[in-house]
Amino acid sequence: GLLPLSLEAIEQAIRLNGAAVDNNLRAFELGRWAVLHPQDAAAVITPNVVELPKSLEDRIAFRVAHLTDYQGTRLVRRYTKLLDRIEDRGVKEAAALGYHKLLSYKDEYEVARLLLKSREKAKAEFEGDFGMKFHLAPPMLTGKGPDGRPKKREFGSWLERPLRMLTKLKRLRGTPFDPFGYSAERKMERALIKQYEADMAEVQPKLDAGTRDAVIALAELPLQIRGFGPVKEANEAKAAKRREELLAVIRAGGAPMAKAAE
Template sequence: DVTGLAQKGGAVMSHVQIANKPDDIHATRIAMGEASLVIGCDAIVTASDECVSRMQAGQTRVVLNSAHTPTAELIKNPNWRFPGSSTEADVRAGAGDECVDTVDANHFAVALLGDAIYTNPFVLGYAWQRGWVPLTYQSLMRAIELNNVQVEKNRAAFEWGRRAAHDPATVRKFAQSQRAGAATDAEANATSSKIISLHTPKALDTLIDKRAAYLTAWQNSAYAERYRALVSQVRAAESALDSGDGQLPLTEAVAKNLHKLMAYKDEYEVARLYSDPAFIEKLKASFEGDWKLHIHLAPPMFSKKDAQGHLIKKKYGPWVFSAMHGLAKLKFLRGTAFDIFGKTEERRTERALIGEYETLVRELIGGLNAQNRELAVELANLPDGIRGYGHIKENNLKGVRVKWNDLLARWRSPQAGTTQHAA
């Protein structure tokens, strides 16, 4: 069995049977308990009842990609979390602990080859090196060649998978060296029970610089300076607390969430991202042959609505990218009287949220102390729950509003400075 997850089509399971001659194969699907090998490219699919039922303890070998790949549930539930430990436990229960190998193939594919799209050949190479795929090396290389899509990259992924099975420590070390120096944001979930901060002062500087640079590209340097000024005020106020651990969780929370609100995805920003030469170059590196790009958009001024009043997306051909090049240059109109896109309710709400959050942050700075910092962090992280676009974003905002009002009432209560808040 080979398992995976399609972006829109849901779980994918391929039943692959290998025999010396066609007459030896009597069914198109593998029966319950008869799988010799499961190549689990997606952990959730591999742990499903349909897949586990094909395993037999002590007989079925499994290579499980342990990467935390989100499912469509994330769209309906923004707080969805990957059930990592339970999926692996289910697979080990089905095949037997000694028959299961796990590897974070997504991590290696991105670090070593630049894209998670090479996860599958990586996992296949891992399984082959373990001696679990009864095919010759030459036949597999020929299959990759005949597929005629990113041949060299897929071969390299297969080879890296082999080496990961043979010498995981070396592959892990090399992958880390490949990513060294790259700015990565360790997204810490601030909870109501304890303050979590994963950034050193130097890493926090990098975080702020990166987001300020993005806001400069989003609008201009003055807009980015507005961001830096408020974050600097928070940093000064929090540093004065002198907690001794060098951590600044409130500054980190504001740096992330203020940027999130200020860099909202309006029409100008979508046009800028799609017209960025780096976007086209990445596509060219990922696909070969004669391909065309189509995108689905729902411009508020031109799109029809469904029975619920939601905008209906429409497919646009390659010509739209020429229009985007022009639209991206008009970002200076954003928020002015000439901004035809900024007159919608969604855009007005997004702009208002920025000012509202800035006011909240200034209030937090004014009353911050060591006892209420945890509550301040929770308030500062509220925009993280405002996710999605259109009506999805609107619904999420309603939920955040309830929590916003509740926490702000707690902050303003006489006990806020002396008690810890627990949700």
């Protein structure tokens, strides 16, 4: 380099300093590599920024693409059919988010798809032999922990083949042939979709300046139903209470939002 010191002398100085020796030696090696291979170094440190959709139309298109991967065009038609009936842009934006959240509940088929997608991304970043372990909590295999939540266990790369088979069976989702569709959580998720569609149909004729805030809050309410298992059940119970409050406001013709939360 430009310093009149040998490589061995610099490394010895780092060791004698005694502070984070391994990390500093590694940083020194990386610095030398970056000088010798500036283009490769630039590619490594350049942030991989994903630009999120900004306009309402872009946000809807983004979710249409996701629903296509999630299930297919039939679910997309269901999604866009409801949105096409909404003229108010604020309500439509809230519904675009809330309705999508309900339609794309994360079941076994979606977990399999996302795990395989993550695997492909990780494999592209590494060279040589590649293996991946999965940490999952199948209710039928792991049981529940002291906190009432399903316990996670580790699965090896052998799970990839069953996961691929599972993704091909996603068309069974929501049908009588869906083996996972009979659990209490899946039944709740399907019921929430139908309830949401009925609510949106009811409140649209009541939309005016006095009810608009409550309608928007109702349309985006599904975003509050997060998590899995007991966590999701608890959030759904809170959302159900809030739903009744908002519907009462809308049916009353637009009572103050503060009263709806009392």
